[in-house]
Amino acid sequence: xxxxxxxxxLRGLCTSSSSLAGRSVVKKYLSTxxxxxxxxxxxxxxxxxxSWSTSSTSHFLNPYHQQQQRGIRSVGKTQGRVMIxxxxxxxxxxxxxxxxxxxxVVAVSPRxxxxxxxxxxxxxxxxLEFRCITEPVRGYTRNVEYHQxxxxxxxxxxxxxxxxxxxxxxxxxxxxxPTTHTLRQITNNQKNQLSLNYDHLIxxxxxYSNTFNIPGVKEHAFFLKEVSDARKxxxxxxxxxERAEMSRSDExxxxxxxxxxxxxxxxxxxxxxxxxxxxxxxxxRLFPGLMNHVTLAVYDVAPTILANFDKSxxxxxxTKFKRSGIExxxxxxxxxxxxxxxxxxxxxxxxxxxxxxxTGLTENPMTASLENKVLKSKSKRILTDPYLRVLDNExxxxxxxxxxxxxxxxxDHELPQTAQVANQQAIYLRKALNKLAKQPExxxxxxxxxxxxxxxxxxxxxxxxEAVVDMTKINEKAKESGTxxxxxxxxxxxxxxxxxxxxxxxxxxxxxxxxxxxxxxxFQEYDRRKRLMNAEREG
Numbered sequence: 108x109x110x111x112x113x114x115x116x117l118r119g120l121c122t123s124s125s126s127l128a129g130r131s132v133v134k135k136y137l138s139t140x141x142x143x144x145x146x147x148x149x150x151x152x153x154x155x156x157x158s159w160s161t162s163s164t165s166h167f168l169n170p171y172h173q174q175q176q177r178g179i180r181s182v183g184k185t186q187g188r189v190m191i192x193x194x195x196x197x198x199x200x201x202x203x204x205x206x207x208x209x210x211x212v213v214a215v216s217p218r219x220x221x222x223x224x225x226x227x228x229x230x231x232x233x234x235l236e237f238r239c240i241t242e243p244v245r246g247y248t249r250n251v252e253y254h255q256x257x258x259x260x261x262x263x264x265x266x267x268x269x270x271x272x273x274x275x276x277x278x279x280x281x282x283x284x285p286t287t288h289t290l291r292q293i294t295n296n297q298k299n300q301l302s303l304n305y306d307h308l309i310x311x312x313x314x315y316s317n318t319f320n321i322p323g324v325k326e327h328a329f330f331l332k333e334v335s336d337a338r339k340x341x342x343x344x345x346x347x348x349e350r351a352e353m354s355r356s357d358e359x360x361x362x363x364x365x366x367x368x369x370x371x372x373x374x375x376x377x378x379x380x381x382x383x384x385x386x387x388x389x390x391x392r393l394f395p396g397l398m399n400h401v402t403l404a405v406y407d408v409a410p411t412i413l414a415n416f417d418k419s420x421x422x423x424x425x426t427k428f429k430r431s432g433i434e435x436x437x438x439x440x441x442x443x444x445x446x447x448x449x450x451x452x453x454x455x456x457x458x459x460x461x462x463x464x465x466t467g468l469t470e471n472p473m474t475a476s477l478e479n480k481v482l483k484s485k486s487k488r489i490l491t492d493p494y495l496r497v498l499d500n501e502x503x504x505x506x507x508x509x510x511x512x513x514x515x516x517x518x519d520h521e522l523p524q525t526a527q528v529a530n531q532q533a534i535y536l537r538k539a540l541n542k543l544a545k546q547p548e549x550x551x552x553x554x555x556x557x558x559x560x561x562x563x564x565x566x567x568x569x570x571x572x573e574a575v576v577d578m579t580k581i582n583e584k585a586k587e588s589g590t591x592x593x594x595x596x597x598x599x600x601x602x603x604x605x606x607x608x609x610x611x612x613x614x615x616x617x618x619x620x621x622x623x624x625x626x627x628x629x630f631q632e633y634d635r636r637k638r639l640m641n642a643e644r645e646g
Contacts (some may be wrong), residue, residue: 116286142292159570168361177489186209187210187306188210188388189205189306189540190268191215191311192215192216192258192308192309192310192311192312192473193215193311193313194220194311195221195312195313195512196529197311197511197512197530197532198216198511200530201511202247203534204534205540206541207250209545210540212252213254214248214251214253214254215268215270216254216256217255217257217273218244219244220243220244220334221241221244221253221605222241223240223600223609224240224526225600227240227334227337228381230334231337231340231382232381232625233334233341233389233620233626233627234381234617235617235620236589236626237338238612239609239613241334242605242609254301254368256301257271258270259473259476265304266304266305266308266507267304268303268306268308269301295320309511309536310497310509310510311514311529312471312473312512312514313472313513314469314470314471314513315469316331316465317468318466318469319466321441321591322444324461324464327444327447327531329343329462329463329464329586330464332462337637340461343627344382344607345627347364347460348390348393348397350363351363352543357400362447362459363460364404364460365404365459366401366403366404366459366461367404367406367449367462367468368529369405369449370406370407370464371405371407371414371442371466372412372413373565375463375465376405376424376569378463378569380569380587383433383570383571387571388625389627393627403433404433405434405435405436406449408438408439409437410438412425414521415565417579419586424567424569431571439451440499447460458583469486469487470487470555471514474489480500480574481497481500482502483523484516488513488516490516490518491517491518492518493517493557494552494555494558495511495515495517497509497510502518511532512524512529515527525565533556539551562577562580563580566592566596568593568597572589572593573593574595574596576592619620
């Protein structure tokens, strides 16, 4: 009887069960390799009630989760648990660079990736793909405990945060044939709430787009803060062209192909520029008969766009937009937004096919939940002392609680809500806490000086291979516009990309866009389920 060997290491040793020499060699090999391998208890899986179940899952947990199951607060780290709320510019930087030999790092964020926001506008029109500007949090969680969850509230006295898991509902599946049978919704009975303890807390939850409570904005406008926003905008722009292609009314076509951008800051300007390039370079080739109906306008209440840039650069951008056919309507106040219609304060009604809203930032629900616990600025940002330590509602420092990024600012010293500020604050806080771990006998203020923000300038893409670069905060003459500024803009953001993977694929997509044009595929979710359910009811 022959012996079958599946291991490539044993194929040369196993020939026949009748060979005593061969069997002795195999036994010796197995005994030595087994001694080297860690012992793992195997648990048979059983299919029960349509879901896999095991009698024990502790074998599959990392040491941090095993300790948490046993109720141990810290895992042998001298300085305890550092909890980071958020995975943006501040939170992700801290997550990567904290000293994990001194601290047990715990990350809580509803978004399981870091988003490189300066290139988000490029993805909304297909210049880049979404994977080019994201970094998975899980890829950097070696020796880190990560929870994909929203932080609902913080108990500073108990050093505890309450969270809700942000795990999307598993989509409905078809029992057998998707075209003829009813749908079944997969559900689970897992708990969605959890409480976590901390020794040090860093709040880096960012901010939301500000609607200024203008009626209809949330219902009818698109924002540009997340990858999901960019996907929706891309689908909507393509939908407008497809609907206009089928329309027989010039009035309807003019409305569908009017693209409105409210907000003349860097986000609004860069999106308008990317959209203009997409329409001029790609849509003109795909929908040549619709180009006479296309209009693109930027609306802003301020007297100019890019108001925070040097005046000459702001004027250059306005001139460039007018020359490119982008309408700039400054001093315009939006009263309300209706379905497909922008209503201005002077009573004028402007039909639109797609409206993108980028008029500043406001607090998110997590910072709003701290209303009576921390001191806040007029703009609803958490106030900190010069060491980035959070102040309670009486103005006193809350021990071991810090805040960085858009959600916070220093008392009596308002900081801009930019990625640059969040990144510098994260570097400052990481260095300070790592120093504190090496000198635990000292206080936080003994190991570091107060935080000082160094403004490294601002950049904005303005279309057709041109940009503006403003570094006048460093040197009064350090400013540039045109193609040279565009080269600086692209090379700067390429080098700032986090991973080598993205540094490789970003220029690849830039080259592909230049050679082949942008991808106009739409990955919107079709209402197939609704159509099937309606068909079943009618049947």
